[in-house]
Amino acid sequence: MAQVLEFKLPDLGEGLTEAEIVRWLVEVGDVVAIDQPVVEVETAKAMVEVPCPYGGVVTARFGEEGSELPVGAPLLTVAVGATEAPASPAPSAAPGSSASGASSAGAPAAGESSAGSESGSGNVLVGYGTGAPAARRRRIRPERVGTPAAPAPAPAPVVEPEPEPVAVPAVAGEVNGQQGPVAVVSPLVRRLARQHEIDLRRLTGSGPDGLILRADVDSAIRRAEEAARAQTRTAPDGPAVAEAPTAGAAAPAAAAERIPLRGVRGAVADKLSRSRSEIPDATCWVDADATELMAARAAMNAASGPSGGPKVSVLALLARICTAALARYPELNSTVDTAAREIVRLPGVHLGFAAQTERGLVVPVVRDAHTRNAESIGAEIARLTELARTGKLSPAQLTGGTFTLNNYGVFGVDGSTPIINHPEAAMLGVGRIMPKPWVHNGELAVRQVVQLSLTFDHRVCDGGTAGGFLRYVADCVEQPAVLLRTL
Missing domain, CATH: 4.10.320.10 (E3-binding domain)
Structure with missing residues (x-):
């Protein structure tokens, strides 16, 4: 006998309490395999395909595309071990779902694998399944159920309701x-x-x-x-009436636009507000001559040749400089446990970098950056940037950073006082690199100059430590050979 199991929206990790349904991947009556993705949801951190831990026949879906569901709310129900679909399935709240679709579901034909005979995997992790290959989605047809004794009369055609005007864009x-x-x-x-x-x-x-x-x-x-507006100016039984301001009458005030703080924007707002309220931050900055750094990068890329692999980016070199600086000043690779009133120095550097996307500002994290060279860091930055651009970063790739590199120079600005990415202790900001007059070897010359700024948590260190960190970074930018001591 079939057992109908309810699959609820799982905890997607990192304190997320809700998610928005972007797209259903299955319909009522479909047969799903264990850990097959059934719905695509958007959280405050990433777009995630959620796998179902049960195998069987989908009997109901809950939630329309575009609606938000809290963690723990029902997503769908699955008939596990069914030889024919339940006679009275639970009503579906999603458009396109119908009782007829569920009542016609049954066992697969001979030769097809029966997903309904398998038990749940229990492996609904942070937006991932077990990685088993998903079965091809298929709808069970009435003629495949059982062995017919005699030809049955043709069923009456099912009249689908006329769709309403589309308010939720479809794929x-x-x-x-x-x-x-x-x-x-x-x-x-x-x-x-x-x-x-x-x-x-x-x-x-x-x-x-x-x-x-x-x-x-x-x-x-x-x-x-x-x-x-043109319609409102048109009289019911006559031509359009031009609006003329009445003498002494004030023009009507335009309505203010209200934009909900939800999704990525809401998560960023919460994190920045918490950073400002909890962290006593301070900022120091310095101008550096990046001419030698740019020359070193050009030499590296020229040595690789036309087919010698990906080019080394300026951001990758700055990231490698940061890991070397954090090895000298580990105070800045830490966090503060406010409850225990303790500074927690972290053993490894997980380097975040700010990336602007259509969904808003995100900070992907390069894991174990202290073990990577510039080329490896650059390749990982390129991979994560592409995932960010397509909205496919997982929550795990957006969390766990210990230090952040913010290259706001791409926006054509020279300097900034960035807000620390809570709960980290520091962030290095990099402005645009541009030709400026500079005193070089006692003479005025045109050099490639960049402004570096360091915002740090004053609880983890004093200005001497922060200044030493920033000065070391600037020295490496001005004289890349300084890095040879740590390579």
Whole structure:
């Protein structure tokens, strides 16, 4: 006899309490294998495919695409060990789910593997399954259930309800009678369109290969607002009436836009507020002549040849300089246990680097950066940056950092006083590298100059330690040969 098991939204780690359903990967009536991804959710940290620990027939889904569910809320129910689907499945809260889809589910045909005969794995980790290959999704057809004794009359056609106007953009839709994918990658763009009831299937993207960008959605929102204003100026039985300001009357105030602090933006706001309220931070900065560093980088990349592997980036060299500086000044690779009133010096350097994405600011972490050379750090930074760009970073890749490198020079600015990435103790900021007049060997010359700033937790060290760290970094930038002592 089939046993219907309820799968709840698991704890996705790092204190996350809720997640937004981005896309369902299964439908009611589908057969799922153990640890097969069933839904894609977005948390405050990453986009995650959630695997189901049970194998069997999906009998119900809970939650529409775009809705938020708290951890522990039901996601779906699965009939485990079913030879035919339950007669009265639980109602589905997701669009497209129907009782007929569940009641027609049964055992797979001969020769197909029966996922319903397996027990749950229990391996719903932080957004991951056990890594077993997922079974091909398939819908069970009534003619495969049991052995028919006689031909049964054809069932009456099921009339699907007419879909309502789309308020939640789908991944695929119909445009001019043809089915095709909607070219949207960013969950931010989907959410913005959903909030303003913009049908993404009607938009033409201005990005590469027709990709719909935020600017396209913003333009559609403005057009909709202008059309609404024009409609309000039109009398019911006459032509449009021009709005003329009345003498002495004040113009109506525009309504303020309210943007919910949710998702990545909400998580960043909480972390920065906590950093400011808990950490007594201070900032010191110095200008450095980066001409020799840029020359050393050019020499490294020239020596590798046209097919000698990936180029070494400036960020990778600065990251390697940071790990060398932290070996000399371990006070800055620490955190503060406020409850125990203790400074905790950490044994390894897990180097975070700030990356701006369409979902907002994220800080991927290069694990064990103190054991890597510049080339290895650069390769890992490139890999994590690509995952950040596509929104595929896992929560584990965004947490656990011990020190952060922030290259705000890419925005064309010289300096900043960055906020420490709580619960770390320091952050090194790097401005743009640009030609400036500089006294070199007693003469005025044009050199490549960069401003470095260090924001540090004054509880873990005093200004002498912070100044020593920053000065060592600047010395390595000005004379890269200083690093040879630690390589």
